[in-house]
Amino acid sequence: MRTAHREIGHDEFDPVGTLTLVIGYFLLLVVLWIFVYFVEFLGRELTVVGVVV
Amino acid sequence: MNVHDYEKLWIGLSMVLIVLFIGSITYGSVVAGVVMIDDAADPVDPDALGDHPDFGDPGVTQTGEDTYEVHVVAFHPGFNPDVIEVPANSTVTFHVTSMDVIHSFSIVGTNANSMVIPGEVSSMTVELGAPNRYGIVCNEYCGEFHHLMEGELVVVPEDEFELEADE
Amino acid sequence: MSTYVEQFPAEARLVRSAMYTAFVALGLGAAFGLLQVLHRTNVLRVIDSTDYYTILTLHGVLLVLTFTIFFLVAIFTWAITTSLDRPLPDHRFSWTWYGLMTGGTVLAAIPIVGGLIDQIDMSAAVLFTFYAPLQAHWLFYVGLALFVVGTWLAGVDWIRTYLAWRREHPDERIPLPTFMVLTTMGFWYLSSVGVALSVLVFLLPWSLGIFEHVNALLTRTMFWYFGHAVVYFWLMPTYLLWYLLLPKVAGGKLFSDPLARIVFVLFLLLSTPTGIHHQYLDPGIAEGFKYVAMTNTMFLLLPSLLTAFTVVASIEHGARQRGGTGRLRWLGALPWRDPVFTGMALAGVMFAAAGFSGIVNAGLNVNYLVHNTFWVVGHFHLTVGTAVALTFMAASYWFLPQVTGKPLWGRPLALGQVLLWFLGMTFMSNAMHRGGLAGIPRRTAEPQYNFSFEPAIGSVAELDAQVVLGGTLLFLSTVLFLTVVLGTLRGGVDPTRIPANTYAAALSEAEDGPRILDNLRLWVLIAVVLVILAYAFPIAAIVDRSGWLGPGGSPYPQVVWVVEYLVVALALR
Numbered sequence: 001m002r003t004a005h006r007e008i009g010h011d012e013f014d015p016v017g018t019l020t021l022v023i024g025y026f027l028l029l030v031v032l033w034i035f036v037y038f039v040e041f042l043g044r045e046l047t048v049v050g051v052v053v
Numbered sequence: 054m055n056v057h058d059y060e061k062l063w064i065g066l067s068m069v070l071i072v073l074f075i076g077s078i079t080y081g082s083v084v085a086g087v088v089m090i091d092d093a094a095d096p097v098d099p100d101a102l103g104d105h106p107d108f109g110d111p112g113v114t115q116t117g118e119d120t121y122e123v124h125v126v127a128f129h130p131g132f133n134p135d136v137i138e139v140p141a142n143s144t145v146t147f148h149v150t151s152m153d154v155i156h157s158f159s160i161v162g163t164n165a166n167s168m169v170i171p172g173e174v175s176s177m178t179v180e181l182g183a184p185n186r187y188g189i190v191c192n193e194y195c196g197e198f199h200h201l202m203e204g205e206l207v208v209v210p211e212d213e214f215e216l217e218a219d220e
Numbered sequence: 221m222s223t224y225v226e227q228f229p230a231e232a233r234l235v236r237s238a239m240y241t242a243f244v245a246l247g248l249g250a251a252f253g254l255l256q257v258l259h260r261t262n263v264l265r266v267i268d269s270t271d272y273y274t275i276l277t278l279h280g281v282l283l284v285l286t287f288t289i290f291f292l293v294a295i296f297t298w299a300i301t302t303s304l305d306r307p308l309p310d311h312r313f314s315w316t317w318y319g320l321m322t323g324g325t326v327l328a329a330i331p332i333v334g335g336l337i338d339q340i341d342m343s344a345a346v347l348f349t350f351y352a353p354l355q356a357h358w359l360f361y362v363g364l365a366l367f368v369v370g371t372w373l374a375g376v377d378w379i380r381t382y383l384a385w386r387r388e389h390p391d392e393r394i395p396l397p398t399f400m401v402l403t404t405m406g407f408w409y410l411s412s413v414g415v416a417l418s419v420l421v422f423l424l425p426w427s428l429g430i431f432e433h434v435n436a437l438l439t440r441t442m443f444w445y446f447g448h449a450v451v452y453f454w455l456m457p458t459y460l461l462w463y464l465l466l467p468k469v470a471g472g473k474l475f476s477d478p479l480a481r482i483v484f485v486l487f488l489l490l491s492t493p494t495g496i497h498h499q500y501l502d503p504g505i506a507e508g509f510k511y512v513a514m515t516n517t518m519f520l521l522l523p524s525l526l527t528a529f530t531v532v533a534s535i536e537h538g539a540r541q542r543g544g545t546g547r548l549r550w551l552g553a554l555p556w557r558d559p560v561f562t563g564m565a566l567a568g569v570m571f572a573a574a575g576f577s578g579i580v581n582a583g584l585n586v587n588y589l590v591h592n593t594f595w596v597v598g599h600f601h602l603t604v605g606t607a608v609a610l611t612f613m614a615a616s617y618w619f620l621p622q623v624t625g626k627p628l629w630g631r632p633l634a635l636g637q638v639l640l641w642f643l644g645m646t647f648m649s650n651a652m653h654r655g656g657l658a659g660i661p662r663r664t665a666e667p668q669y670n671f672s673f674e675p676a677i678g679s680v681a682e683l684d685a686q687v688v689l690g691g692t693l694l695f696l697s698t699v700l701f702l703t704v705v706l707g708t709l710r711g712g713v714d715p716t717r718i719p720a721n722t723y724a725a726a727l728s729e730a731e732d733g734p735r736i737l738d739n740l741r742l743w744v745l746i747a748v749v750l751v752i753l754a755y756a757f758p759i760a761a762i763v764d765r766s767g768w769l770g771p772g773g774s775p776y777p778q779v780v781w782v783v784e785y786l787v788v789a790l791a792l793r
Contacts (some may be wrong), residue, residue, distance in 0.1 A: 008541050010727040015533035017550050019059045024530055025572060026066050033574050037077050040657060042085055043587045046163035048177040050088035054478055055732040060529055071518045078584045087585040089500060089507040094243040098764045099773040145756040154776050155351045155436060157592055161659035164588040167499060171436050172771040173503040188671030192592035192661035194347055196777055197270035
């Protein structure tokens with residue numbers, strides 16, 4: 001079942017797939033954050049602006 | 054330490070994310086002017102709210118040309134007053150406290166949302182726009198009738214607004 | 221090479237017992253969860269709405285305290301004994317802490333269940349957070365205290381095992397699994413002291429009538445001093461499994477041992493001084509303290525983002541060793557038919573999504589948008605409800621054979637089970653997040669009011685349908701899980717068909733990291749300093765405002781109180 005086809009050592013392994021996935025995640029976080037913070041949150045009414053009285 | 058170049062890049066990007074988040078939150082505070090509920094109001098005795106100058110007779114009071122204060126007492130399971138009527142295009146400060154357990158005062162679909170803790174007063178100021186109706190809920194579990202706890206904020210046109218006379 | 225039960229038969233018995241207790245809690249908790257989704261959405265109401273909160277208390281306590289922490293002690297006992305290759309020093313001591321934890325759970329459960337039975341004058345419908353002045357029967361607080369003391373003694377057991385090993389191996393690096401256990405216990409002691417003090421000094425005497433009132437804001441702050449760290453207490457055994465078991469079942473090696481150590485040190489340092497981020501909307505706490513908690517919390521993203529890279533790279537290493545190629549095509553070379561791998565990998569995907577909703581929760585002012593809404597429920601069903609729970613279930617398919625000597629029964633069912641959980645949670649949590657943005661509150665029996673909620677897209681009916689569908693699938697998945705467990709236990713012992721008890725080796729090994737990483741005394745000391753910096757001033761300010769026992773107020777519920785205010789409420793309507 002889990003037979004390794006080949007042994008890959010530390011110096012011959014570049015996790016390029018991992019880098020691709022985490023950069024995708026980075027972009028997703030930035031887009032979602034901008035949407036929730038600046039559109040959903042700051043775009044809403046009745047925002048608490050500090051005690052006037 | 055033996056950190057792969059890609060992982061170093063990722064650590065850098067992670068720091069960018071953290072700076073972005075803290076930066077936008079600071080922008081929200083400093084530029085957009087969003088203020089957190091804080092410790093500005095003095096504590097009150099939850100057992101003696103009836104004797105309190107404001108919470109003894111909760112409701113809407115006018116404090117300036119377009120500014121109003123609303124004192125609200127939360128209890129299980131309701132708000133007093135449960136219907137709050139205020140004029141459009143005004144600035145309203147809510148002061149909410151509890152006479153029993155922890156509640157919340159949350160105006161549904163808006164950013165006005167605060168915990169209500171016995172002994173403490175939650176003060177928050179919001180700017181109202183056009184006439185509208187909003188539901189108010191308690192979103193902190195407060196007892197077996199928690200789900201019955203609701204109120205309403207009615208923003209009426211300025212010319213239809215009248216302060217209720219003290220009973 | 222042999223199985224765990226052959227190497228450590230006595231410890232295997234302890235691990236088995238802890239796991240079975242966890243599974244019983246999981247089954248009950250899931251059944252209560254199903255009752256809740258059907259009730260909230262008004263699809264089927266078999267209990268009174270007033271009893272909903274007792275069911276919710278049971279759901280919360282059984283799943284986030286009993287299920288997770290019993291599984292944790294099982295995993296940590298395995299991790300210590302396997303990586304140090306030595307048994308626990310004193311089995312009577314080990315069974316004592318196990319007994320305290322079990323006894324504490326039962327004692328706490330008695331008054332909660334008592335709340336459902338009219339003839340018993342006891343109740344503890346106070347939910348997992350038990351905020352005063354909501355009051356539970358004193359037995360609830362005693363049970364809770366015993367449970368926590370049990371976990372402390374478990375930690376003592378593991379530390380003793382480590383110290384005995386250290387005497388024989390003075391110059392060796394701490395094995396990674398043991399390192400993970402010790403750092404986790406470091407912040408567990410530090411944070412659970414808060415809730416223990418709150419319970420023993422304030423809540424228990426108050427429930428016995430010794431004090432008339434307590435300071436609601438103070439006890440709430442002490443709860444959250446512990447309440448955020450406890451989520452990392454659930455998460456650390458999950459991370460341990462992602463670092464040690466997941467790379468192995470993927471066919472690879474852990475990408476970096478030193479980075480794993482850095483991650484655990486960061487959790488030790490930052491888990492506790494962040495609790496005030498649960499109190500962003502509390503009156504009586506200055507904005508500055510909230511801002512500090514926010515920045516601490518944001519830096520706590522770092523260890524999780526590092527984990528994302530290290531764990532995915534370890535999996536990629538496995539895929540490439542299995543012959544995977546290409547920028548992303550290697551994903552296809554992973555053992556997706558193995559429920560252990562697939563369950564843990566999908567749990568990781570869900571945790572990435574939870575990362576985003578967590579950042580919003582942590583975001584100080586943006587918390588106005590989501591605080592105490594259904595969004596938060598969606599968030600923690602992705603974290604503790606999937607990242608943790610699904611990882612534990614998937615890992616059980618590896619651990620059960622290890623601790624019983626019986627091969628896994630019903631492997632295709634097990635694969636179906638983890639997929640079903642992922643699918644169910646996708647429906648349920650996405651609807652919960654969207655419902656939260658529309659303002660639907662959490663923790664309520666009947667979120668149906670005189671006004672209506674208006675989701676930006678879709679409708680409340682559609683969100684409810686997704687919650688019911690998701691919740692039902694999750695319940696079925698739990699039933700499947702328990703079926704596989706029982707099927708496995710009914711099978712015969714056959715160690716030859718079970719993989720040996722090992723964990724993933726590292727590509728970059730412990731020796732590549734500086735020795736200071738293993739200086740646990742130093743890290744604990746810094747953690748204590750950070751906690752004092754984060755909490756001394758807020759606590760002093762709270763006590764300065766209203767005293768240790770608060771400005772007044774009575775315990776609830778009171779019979780008179782309920783009747784009186786029901787009348788008031790009806791009159792007001």
